Amino acid sequence: MVTPDRVATVPGSRGGSMMTPDRVAMLPAVDTLPRTFLPRHRVDELLTALGAGGRRVIGPTVVDGAIVMTDLEGAAELPAGWTLRSVPGRVTMEPLPEGPGAARTFQYPVTGDGIKQTLFPSRVDALSVDTAPDGTVRVRVVGPVDAPPVAIIGARACDLAGLAVHDRVLLDGPASDPDYAARRADVLIVAVECALAGSTCFCASMGTGPEVTSGADLILNELDEGFIVRAATRAGERLVSTLHLDAADPAATARATAEVAEVRAGLGTAAIPDNARDVLLANLGHARWDEIAERCLSCANCTLVCPTCFCTGPVVQSDMDGRASSSVRTWDSCFTDGFAQVAGGNFRPRPRDRYRQWLTHKFGTWWDQFGTSGCVGCGRCIAWCPVGIDVREELTILAANSATPAVTPPGDRRPGTDDARHPAPVPFELPTAYANATVEWVRQETADTATLRLTTRDPGLLAGRPGQFVMVAVPAFAIPPISVSRFHPDGLELTIRAAGAATSFLTRLRPGASLGLRGPLGRPWPIEDAFGRDVVVVAGGIGLAPLRPVLDAIVQARDRFADVRLYIGARTPRDQLFIDEINALADRDDMIVRVTVDRAGPEWLGRVGIVTQLFRSVVGTGRDATAFICGPERMMAATTDRLGDLGVPREHMWLTLERHMDCGVGLCGHCQLGRRFVCRDGPVFSVAELGDDLRTEGL
Amino acid sequence: MSSPNRASTHVGRVHPGVWPTEIPVLDALPEGPRGRLAASVARLDLKAGVTFLREGETTDFLAIVVAGRVAVHLRVPERGPITILTLEPGDIVGWSAIVAPYRATTSVTTLEPTELAMIDAETLRGLLEADIELAAALHPLILDTVVARLAATRTQLLDLFQGREADPW
Numbered sequence: 019m020v021t022p023d024r025v026a027t028v029p030g031s032r033g034g035s036m037m038t039p040d041r042v043a044m045l046p047a048v049d050t051l052p053r054t055f056l057p058r059h060r061v062d063e064l065l066t067a068l069g070a071g072g073r074r075v076i077g078p079t080v081v082d083g084a085i086v087m088t089d090l091e092g093a094a095e096l097p098a099g100w101t102l103r104s105v106p107g108r109v110t111m112e113p114l115p116e117g118p119g120a121a122r123t124f125q126y127p128v129t130g131d132g133i134k135q136t137l138f139p140s141r142v143d144a145l146s147v148d149t150a151p152d153g154t155v156r157v158r159v160v161g162p163v164d165a166p167p168v169a170i171i172g173a174r175a176c177d178l179a180g181l182a183v184h185d186r187v188l189l190d191g192p193a194s195d196p197d198y199a200a201r202r203a204d205v206l207i208v209a210v211e212c213a214l215a216g217s218t219c220f221c222a223s224m225g226t227g228p229e230v231t232s233g234a235d236l237i238l239n240e241l242d243e244g245f246i247v248r249a250a251t252r253a254g255e256r257l258v259s260t261l262h263l264d265a266a267d268p269a270a271t272a273r274a275t276a277e278v279a280e281v282r283a284g285l286g287t288a289a290i291p292d293n294a295r296d297v298l299l300a301n302l303g304h305a306r307w308d309e310i311a312e313r314c315l316s317c318a319n320c321t322l323v324c325p326t327c328f329c330t331g332p333v334v335q336s337d338m339d340g341r342a343s344s345s346v347r348t349w350d351s352c353f354t355d356g357f358a359q360v361a362g363g364n365f366r367p368r369p370r371d372r373y374r375q376w377l378t379h380k381f382g383t384w385w386d387q388f389g390t391s392g393c394v395g396c397g398r399c400i401a402w403c404p405v406g407i408d409v410r411e412e413l414t415i416l417a418a419n420s421a422t423p424a425v426t427p428p429g430d431r432r433p434g435t436d437d438a439r440h441p442a443p444v445p446f447e448l449p450t451a452y453a454n455a456t457v458e459w460v461r462q463e464t465a466d467t468a469t470l471r472l473t474t475r476d477p478g479l480l481a482g483r484p485g486q487f488v489m490v491a492v493p494a495f496a497i498p499p500i501s502v503s504r505f506h507p508d509g510l511e512l513t514i515r516a517a518g519a520a521t522s523f524l525t526r527l528r529p530g531a532s533l534g535l536r537g538p539l540g541r542p543w544p545i546e547d548a549f550g551r552d553v554v555v556v557a558g559g560i561g562l563a564p565l566r567p568v569l570d571a572i573v574q575a576r577d578r579f580a581d582v583r584l585y586i587g588a589r590t591p592r593d594q595l596f597i598d599e600i601n602a603l604a605d606r607d608d609m610i611v612r613v614t615v616d617r618a619g620p621e622w623l624g625r626v627g628i629v630t631q632l633f634r635s636v637v638g639t640g641r642d643a644t645a646f647i648c649g650p651e652r653m654m655a656a657t658t659d660r661l662g663d664l665g666v667p668r669e670h671m672w673l674t675l676e677r678h679m680d681c682g683v684g685l686c687g688h689c690q691l692g693r694r695f696v697c698r699d700g701p702v703f704s705v706a707e708l709g710d711d712l713r714t715e716g717l
Numbered sequence: 718m719s720s721p722n723r724a725s726t727h728v729g730r731v732h733p734g735v736w737p738t739e740i741p742v743l744d745a746l747p748e749g750p751r752g753r754l755a756a757s758v759a760r761l762d763l764k765a766g767v768t769f770l771r772e773g774e775t776t777d778f779l780a781i782v783v784a785g786r787v788a789v790h791l792r793v794p795e796r797g798p799i800t801i802l803t804l805e806p807g808d809i810v811g812w813s814a815i816v817a818p819y820r821a822t823t824s825v826t827t828l829e830p831t832e833l834a835m836i837d838a839e840t841l842r843g844l845l846e847a848d849i850e851l852a853a854a855l856h857p858l859i860l861d862t863v864v865a866r867l868a869a870t871r872t873q874l875l876d877l878f879q880g881r882e883a884d885p886w
Contacts, residue, residue, distance in 0.1 A: 617873065618800045623765075623828045626788060626800040628872050631865075 107406025127216035157452035157534035162200035175227030180325025209234035218397030239274035318351035320399035329687030361517035371716030482538030484567030558649020587629030640665030785831025
């Protein structure tokens with residue numbers, strides 16, 4: 019698999035420098051490890067050894083007609099005599115056939131749950147917000163759980179590959195997930211090599227199995243009479259040494275090895291195209307997506323059973339008087355209605371958009387984000403899909419009917435991440451704690467939009483830069499991301515449109531009110547890119563708010579910029595923001611300011627028309643201009659087209675994107691746009707970075 | 718029908734003859750056609766609030782905005798007049814003067830004191846028919862105008878800033 023040198027990390031570690039020394043790596047070449055033999059009647063001893071010191075022991079057992087992973091009391095609970103038959107759209111539990119092997123305990127392909135729930139539970143406490151007696155809003159991020167050490171028995175090669183992917187996603191990013199880190203800190207894993215594959219399995223094609231090559235402390239091979247045991251880590255060796263096992267009979271070892279080899283032979287290694295990533299990214303407009311969408315129920319089953327899907331969302335529970343609330347973080351799915359929903363609309367309104375997002379992320383952009391495929395070949399998404407959509411079949415069809423030639427040569431399935439369009443990671447520490455802020459004044463800008471002037475002493479917030487945003491917490495409401503619309507030495511301003519319950523509440527706050535802020539987050543506007551150049555600022559609607567700090571920066575150091583032009587579009591005359599300030603800028607003789615509205619009645623004597631009509635002929639020599647753009651996405655696309663026609667280089671056109679953001683640090687998964695996490699890699703991007711993604715509908 | 722001198726006297730003063738400032742569109746034409754067209758162009762000064770084209774009525778002249786600002790508007794049932802676009806110096810107004818049945822598809826009203834360079838519709842049609850060089854130079858400019866109107870009308874229909882769905886926050 020992709021991270022052969024990685025078994026576990028401790029909380030807070032970044033990239034492995036703090037790994038526990040004796041669990042740094044599998045011992046080399048697992049197939050040459052000494053093998054011992056554990057007779058079937060002594061399995062309880064192994065479970066007892068695993069549970070020593072209060073360690074939870076989790077393994078497979080039969081519950082309600084299914085094999086599931088749960089706390090084990092003893093070997094008698096293992097699913098002896100049972101197997102699972104999985105085909106696309108169906109998994110059934112059946113007794114093993116009479117005869118040799120009928121009493122085996124791990125003679126089934128993967129369970130539905132695997133080990134994901136154990137280390138990445140579907141519900142964890144995330145946050146509590148309350149109001150202190152003095153009125154101060156307090157936000158408490160629930161600290162790392164007090165998770166007991168865990169031993170997992172029965173993990174398969176694909177499960178371990180999934181675990182390695184989760185480590186990469188949840189521990190190795192710019193931000194790590196403290197809950198996962200705590201649960202992951204002390205885990206013993208007893209893996210079992212598969213002696214049976216299901217029709218939905220394709221681990222050999224993904225390079226993850228059926229042999230266990232990394233991620234386990236002990237590796238078992240089940241035979242009728244017992245288990246061949248390999249200790250793959252120092253912890254595994256210590257465990258085995260307490261059992262005083264005899265060396266395995268070479269003939270038994272050979273039988274076990276042969277069984278796995280037979281599984282490999284049956285699986286084949288070509289279930290999906292070698293260049294799946296490039297096929298997917300070259301075929302975002304393929305007609306096959308519509309065909310799949312006709313079958314896909316958007317039920318989210320595939321994402322729930324997938325061992326690597328990691329997207330989560332908050333569920334807020336409030337007390338009756340709205341003074342205190344808590345958030346539970348639950349698994350979310352890119353197939354749900356609300357997943358890509360923001361104030362400006364739903365970015366993936368159709369099932370085809372959602373299926374395409376899932377598949378292109380799993381097999382494609384995952385490489386760009388994490389240097390690995392998101393698929394481990396376990397086949398759960400095929401077996402548990404109610405209509406039996408088979409990713410192997412869909413990828414093969416897409417590859418065979420590729421609309422555009424895919425670029426990677428066959429055989430190279432690890433594309434690099436050095437693509438020029440991939441934005442640089444955020445270079446600073448991402449804030450995870452909330453600071454306190456107080457409302458100094460509120461100004462109603464339009465019927466639905468207000469500006470809050472906040473004071474705070476938090477040095478991090480005060481060091482924020484134009485284009486950055488903050489997460490705004492008050493009790494009883496979801497926590498929305500809001501762009502900072504002005505920075506002050508002792509605070510900042512937020513201009514908020516009442517688009518939903520939380521933002522409506524925020525626009526109605528009174529002076530003296532308290533709130534919690536986490537930030538500043540995201541990549542700021544690169545103001546310095548415009549030094550010595552002409553500047554074109556284009557704002558549509560509420561998009562003027564995140565551009566206001568750019569205007570402040572220009573006014574403060576006007577002589578650092580050449581010609582400055584500001585074009586503002588509003589929906590109607592009544593929707594104009596910051597009217598006095600914009601008029602003051604228009605009165606200056608060192609910048610051109612043009613305002614237009616989309617729609618007006620006869621009382622409006624100003625300009626009517628879309629904002630791009632304002633610079634039909636005004637921009638001059640665009641080659642020397644830097645543009646800063648924010649507004650509805652269609653308006654930004656039209657603006658970049660027009661500015662491009664006028665010669666403004668794509669790498670000097672900057673825009674900020676709106677996407678669903680719950681975490682702000684690239685962990686919750688909602689804000690993905692192709693290979694990007696908009697919250698962490700953006701929200702400010704250059705048009706050159708975004709490429710076609712800006713115009714690809716439903717991405 | 719009518720000479721430039723008599724055209725549209727119901728809306729403002731018409732000044733034949735010498736033009737005091739540059740006329741944007743005319744200046745973009747080649748010298749020959751420009752000279753032949755300029756001979757028929759008159760200046761029309763309008764106060765603010767004058768409606769000089771009315772939706773559904775015959776278009777008497779084509780004009781170029783030289784100074785000021787005018788609003789192109791439609792009457793939408795149950796909503797009243799909706800401005801779809803404002804025009805500024807350099808913009809052409811009254812393209813329906815050369816497209817049968819020569820009836821305005823929108824109304825146009827001055828928003829501020831406005832100066833137009835105008836040419837009588839019938840005179841212009843005669844010139845375009847007789848002067849192929851002039852027609853070849855002027856038609857693309859007028860087509861540009863029609864395309865801009867179509868785009869603006871389409872935008873109003875799509876309503877760039879509307880059509881939002883339910884919000885999550």
